[in-house]
Amino acid sequence: MPRTRLTLQHRLRNISSGRPASPQAALYALCVSFFMICLDATVVNVAVPDIRTSLGASLNDAVWVNSTYALCYAVPLILAGRLGDRYGPKRVFLKGLAGFITASLACALAPSASVLIAARAVQGLTAALIAPQTMALIVHLFPDERRGRALGVWGAVGGAAMAAGPVIGGLLVASTGWRGIFLINLPVGVAGWITAARLLPGWRPGKEHRLDLWGIALSSLGLTALVFGVQSGEAYNWATVAGPVTIPSILAFGVLCLAVFIWWQHRNTREPLLPLRLFHNRNFSAAATAGGAMGAAMGGLFLPLMIYLQNALGYSPLATGAATVPMFALSSLCARLAGKQSDTASPRMLAALGFALLIAGTGSLVAQLHTGVSLWALMPSLLVSGIGIGLVSAPLASIATRSLETALIGAASGVFNTTRQLGGALGSAATGVLLQADIGNTATSATQAALVFPVAALLVGLACCAVARPTAVTAPAG
Structure with a gap:
């Protein structure tokens, strides 16, 4: 009887502190989704020839199928981390994962290259909601003396996804065509969502966080211009993109926005992004x-x-x-x-x-x-x-x-x-x-x-x- 009472009290303490009874199980639930978003960064490479043939896409369109994901993944990461601080990492994680599953279905059903590129953009944005929450939840789930081991599993999953990308992509394209590389996300994503909803702690910060709207606008503009300029410079020969807009001017605009962003973060004494x-x-x-x-x-x-x-x-x-x-x-x-x-x-x-x-x-x-x-x-x-x-x-x-x-x-x-x-x-x-x-x-x-x-x-x-x-x-x- 005393042991039963102690076990019940231990579980209640875990629930009240926002920690699950099994942090290790919660870690594996996080890793399912982390593996999926890392895999989608590389798995498309093998499918590019099949996508071009199926959709009649140009080489530039095919390049943007990959570049759009990388661009939309990179830009909102800082904002996504702060959203986790404000609303709780589990809540943001689950919304991001639901969006990623929906975007994957849209990619698989895309009738044209332009629709596929737009769906990949949504995939990237929702992947950005997921990634910072995995790291934040690991920090919350594990104390200092056990955190390194958990981060090791997290890092191993990222490496495994990089290794598996070309092979899984090749097998799926050979057996199901290019649409299979996106359809596979549906069962994996749904399983990941259900396990995460059950196993992740519903921890939320003790105080309400403000959103720094000026910081969001400046950082988004700056990072978008910078990443676009760096990724697309070769495609435009580092020269004109359209009219008076050139790659150097886009890069300069990005650097200017980020400089103003840093100045604003210094001036904003309430709660900067x-x-x-x-x-x-x-x-x-x-x-x-x-x-x-x-x-x-x-x-x-x-x-x-x-x-x-x-x-x-x-x-x-x-x-x-x-x-x-x-x-x-x-x-x-x-x-x-x-x-x-x-x-x-x-x-x-x-x-x-x-x-x-x-x-x-x-x-x-x-x-x-x-x-x-x-x-x-x-x-x-x-x-x-x-x-x-x-x-x-x-x-x-x-x-x-x-x-x-x-x-x-x-x-x-x-x-x-x-x-x-x-x-x-x-x-x-x-x-x-x-x-x-x-x-x-x-x-x-x-x-x-x-x-x-x-x-x-x-x-x-x-x-x-x-x-x-x-x-x-x-x-x-x-």
Whole structure:
């Protein structure tokens, strides 16, 4: 009887504190949806030829099917984090997931390229509602001494989605056509919504948060212009888009809006969209910058490598995608192990080791590229890079959030995810420019030049790890 009473009291305490009886089950419920939105960022690549044939789409339309998702995913992340602070992360998460499922159905039924692009835009916007809430809920669900392990699972899921994207996309296109890559989201999304509704805590902040409307407008305009300019610069030859509007003028407008946004955040003493005191925390600033550098490196690594494997070495798209599966499978395993270790070891040292391995792996790729090189010869470098990717993700998230006050977690999650998305867009654009520069007039020399950019970005990430303060670690309870 006493044990029954204690168990009941324990459950009541969990409910009143907003924690579920099983945080681990809630974590897995979050990961289902996180896997899905990460998968949709890469799974479409394999389906581009089928989409063009089926819908009579131009190459530019097909490119925008991907770019629209990335653009609409990146821009609202800071706002989405603050919405979680205001209305509660579970509520925003569930609304975002319901919207994502609906948008996926619209993508699958799209009768034309323009409808598909519009539906992908909605997919991106709703994915942006989901992503920051996953990180914020993990921070709320797990205490410091267990959070690294949970973030390791979260990071492993992201790596697994990157690995699975080309393979799942290829299998679905071969068996069901391109519409299957969107229809698969329906059963997965519905199952994720039901489990999340049952298992996630209904935690809400203790005070009402205001929405900074000027901040929302300025940040949205600035980020949209910046991401559009970076992603679309090559398509318009970095020149005229329409009439007097050029890519440089769009980029300048984006930078101006973001500068005014930062000024306004400094002036707004009530409740800014982006609390600048976040950046008074050296660890958060270092982790956010390192996250941007990591995004730039990943965006800059795979574009030239995939093109080189197909165009210079003659591998098929499916074989090229499959070649990265061992790399990302190893990355997922290492992410989980790194998350577990960051509970008892220094997360900044783990992240620094990851950046160092990535630099070694990418640098050795640059050195090995030549016309007759085999894929097997490149595999050790890819595997070393995979280990590095796994060691970076979870420890960086741990560094970013470990010493922040609860009221800032939503904003911090939005900023952290935004820097990675912006970094990825910048990395893809920068390597695209280097590839088109035709340095040395050979595919090998152009690819080697393009791969210098991710190495430089990784060096920035390594420097950020050195700047971060060591964080106290405690042994897990029990």
